[in-house]
Amino acid sequence: MTPGLTPGLPQTGRTTEDLLAELARMKEGDLPVRGGKVTAYVYDTGRPGVHEAAARAYAEMLEVNCLDPTAFPSIVEMEKQVVGAVADLLGGGHGVFTSGGTESIMLAVKAARDARPVAGRPRIVLPVTAHPAFHKAAHYLGLDVVPTPVDPETFRADPAAIAAAIDDDTVLVVASAPSYPQGVIDPVAEIAAAAARRGVLCHVDACVGGWLLPWLREAGAEVPAFDLSVPGVTSLSCDLHKFGYAPKGASVVLFADPALRRRAYYASAAWPGYTVINATVQSSRTAGPLGGAWATLQALGREGYLRLGRDTLEAARRLRRGVGAIPGLRVLGEPDSSLVSVAGSAEVDVFVLSDEARRRGWFLQPQLSYAGIPANLHITVTGATLDGVEELLKVIEDSALAARERGPVRLPEGLVEAVAGLDLESLDDAAFAGLAAAAGVSIGAGGEDGAAPEMATVNAVLDALPASVREAVLVRFLSVMYS
Ligand SMILES: Cc1ncc(COP(=O)(O)O)c(C=O)c1O
Known part of the structure; x- marks a missing residue:
């Protein structure tokens, strides 16, 4: 490093416009926080004035x-x-x-x-x-x-x-x-x-x-x-x-x-x-x-929340009905709220479906199997979901069809056993990243040329591991991502 130069810290101060332009560039790969196409992590009222x-x-x-x-x-x-x-x-x-x-x-x-x-x-x-x-x-x-x-x-x-x-x-x-x-x-x-x-x-x-x-x-x-x-x-x-x-x-x-x-x-x-x-x-x-x-709270008031509640309820009902009619998919349980969990089948792999939906501009959150509950996709229905619920159902249907054509994730023979048997304590982050790359997983990178990242393989590997090994691998994943 050049003496006096600190990576990440400029020698002289920059203008606000310059900073905001760079911020916008850094955010280019982020999922959108408005518009209802990200069905986890973010909560959109569909009313820009409230967020403002x-x-x-x-x-x-x-x-x-x-x-x-x-x-x-x-x-x-x-x-x-x-x-x-x-x-x-x-x-x-x-x-x-x-x-x-x-x-x-x-x-x-x-x-x-x-x-x-x-x-x-x-x-x-x-x-x-x-x-x-x-x-x-x-x-x-x-x-x-x-x-x-x-x-x-x-x-x-x-x-x-x-x-x-x-x-x-x-x-x-x-x-x-x-x-x-x-x-x-x-x-x-x-x-x-x-x-x-x-x-x-x-x-x-x-x-x-x-x-x-x-x-x-x-x-x-x-x-x-x-x-x-x-x-x-x-x-x-x-x-x-x-x-x-x-x-x-x-x-x-x-x-x-x-x-x-x-x-x-x-x-x-x-x-x-x-x-x-x-x-x-x-x-x-x-x-x-x-x-x-x-x-x-003040900008929405009781009436605002009640209207959002009504829209959320209607959207969740339409989503549950619609998903139930898509071959190879089923809603798990009878949700009392507006969180919907969708399981796949031998023909439709939910991890592949999630990647397919992401390619179509929608994020459906994968959940790993645990305690006898099968792997599934989580959809948080919010007040902003109602306007796009038919589009969401169409994306799920198209993605399920594409997942059926692609077939379930096929992991290379012995990969899960190899990961489960890794002595993570003896591996440094670079060695772990190298192993992941050899298995086709590039940690920290988005998809090629801004394309949506393919996560089905990563999810399938994690899904096949016991929880304690999942945890150890995830900690490594994070460590490599920030190194
Ligand atoms: C039921 C429940 N409890 C706790 C949490 C943790 O909340 P936070 O991510 O704000 O820490 C969540 C987050 O989704 C949740 O759904």
């Missing part, structure tokens, strides 16, 4: 630091409004505004761990369909996870299996409303009652459904009670950056009582510097997402 209001409020709050609410009272007023709106809709409680579902869950797990000291290592009992954020929280906070099976037809948690798994070291039981993989609501009342009988806390993960299900119910869908009004439910997470349509970095965790919320807080006076008192994992933290979430 959120972006401006986000920018307005960008430099405000949530580290010290006494220095910036605006954040207290704003957070009280946002958390209050979520509590009003979801059975009351006392909340914290967090950066996302994972952080909300992390705080709920910390509160449960600290509220209920146990003799052994604390445990979380959850259904296998619960989000990995619970495994991550357990990993970070020193708990064990006890997974329980779900019904093989409905994909809902089994309350009896959960009740049987609770022991003296259990500090938290989990139900999802809905679970992400198949979009079904677990039997919250029975699970919460089983937890309460043993004096154990119960968290409802409504990250994806909290700000959706009440509007679907109002629009005519049958939605069972799932929130803090259900006896035995002690905490709940609800992401506003999902069906609240707020910019990313916005979630709320609610606790049934203020004493439990205090268990989520953290204070430290063990140094000679400023006083540390945090409600969240982050300490210094931009108030941008809070401003963005506040503005989105």
